[in-house]
Amino acid sequence: MKFAVIVFPGSNCDRDMYHAVQDSLGEEAELVWYEDADLSGFDAILLPGGFSYGDYLRSGAIAAMSNIVSQIKQKASEGMPILGVCNGFQVLLESGLLPGAMLRNKKLKFMCHQEELVVENNQTQFTSSYEEKETISLPIAHGEGNYFCDKEVLADLEANRQIVFRYGDNPNGSVGDIAGIINKQGNVLGMMPHPERATEAVLGSADGLKLFKSVVNHWREAYVAGV
Amino acid sequence: MNTVKIFITLKHGVLDPQGKAVQESLNKLGFPEVKGARVGKYMELQLDSQEDIDRQIEEMCAKLLANPVIEDYQYTIEEGTVQ
Numbered sequence: 001m002k003f004a005v006i007v008f009p010g011s012n013c014d015r016d017m018y019h020a021v022q023d024s025l026g027e028e029a030e031l032v033w034y035e036d037a038d039l040s041g042f043d044a045i046l047l048p049g050g051f052s053y054g055d056y057l058r059s060g061a062i063a064a065m066s067n068i069v070s071q072i073k074q075k076a077s078e079g080m081p082i083l084g085v086c087n088g089f090q091v092l093l094e095s096g097l098l099p100g101a102m103l104r105n106k107k108l109k110f111m112c113h114q115e116e117l118v119v120e121n122n123q124t125q126f127t128s129s130y131e132e133k134e135t136i137s138l139p140i141a142h143g144e145g146n147y148f149c150d151k152e153v154l155a156d157l158e159a160n161r162q163i164v165f166r167y168g169d170n171p172n173g174s175v176g177d178i179a180g181i182i183n184k185q186g187n188v189l190g191m192m193p194h195p196e197r198a199t200e201a202v203l204g205s206a207d208g209l210k211l212f213k214s215v216v217n218h219w220r221e222a223y224v225a226g227v
Numbered sequence: 228m229n230t231v232k233i234f235i236t237l238k239h240g241v242l243d244p245q246g247k248a249v250q251e252s253l254n255k256l257g258f259p260e261v262k263g264a265r266v267g268k269y270m271e272l273q274l275d276s277q278e279d280i281d282r283q284i285e286e287m288c289a290k291l292l293a294n295p296v297i298e299d300y301q302y303t304i305e306e307g308t309v310q
Contacts, residue, residue, distance in 0.1 A: 058294055065291060094294070101296035103237075108244050148241060148297055173242065 001219050003029045004042040006072070006088075008063045013049035013086065017196045021046070024199035025212045034068045043219055044081040045072055047088025049141070049194060059102055059144045060090030069095045081125055081215050082188045086142055089180075089190035098183055098190045099157070100149035106173030110143040114204060115193060116168035117179050121161045124182055125218035126189045129210035136207035138193035140171065145192040147174035147181075160184055165191055229274045231284055233302040235293045236267035273308055280304055 021029035052063035084092040119130040165180035180191030195208025250264035
């Protein structure tokens, strides 16, 4: 399986993402510079964390206007798995691929530590290797991870089981303790915690690896097993 | 040339942690009368267009400058440039 890791000016978790796929997972990954990208030939798209365009204006807002995002939207509509982590999640929100918006953390502090999450929905192609309600530990590292949406959108997310991860002890003030959501079609996942920084025990947790394994398993079942 | 002054604020009902910090600081400084504070953004655009200015600004705000999920905006248009 071949993963594209999109690199924007200011991305700084791109190599972590590359390492997670290439070394921990043992699949193929390629760093793709946002400007001259051609996404044909890839099986999944990863939007890494960092500070695309220095977070100028709003986190992820300027990256969301770049040409690559129209290609990503096209791939999303075709059903390709797309994972946005941290700034990648912010880009997915700003581009409208996922509902809601990010506010600054409730206590205004940049936070960087390990957090416990609950897997709320393990019936997605990103979470099938987890148990339902499994508690996992992933690092967070963000100043604007306070997820916001209005009541109607929140009710919609709940009703469609689009809330995939919730914080055990909400660190940033997100509505509904939301740490990660998926689109209705089930192929675009955005999350603030970093699964790519938790793929080996030596990193403090290997709980993130199951997310990438789920994606590969789903892809193999869908495209390889049937051949 | 026109100068467009755009004010972007968080919608009412949306938590504004920055505004809350400003309010608390003012209270501590001896201004207990401050019961609320909101922090927003101010932008100034120099626009070289004669017509359809409102439509252009609305489009700019909707597409990029404001996030309609959390922010409201208002603007004024003044003739000439501001130094």
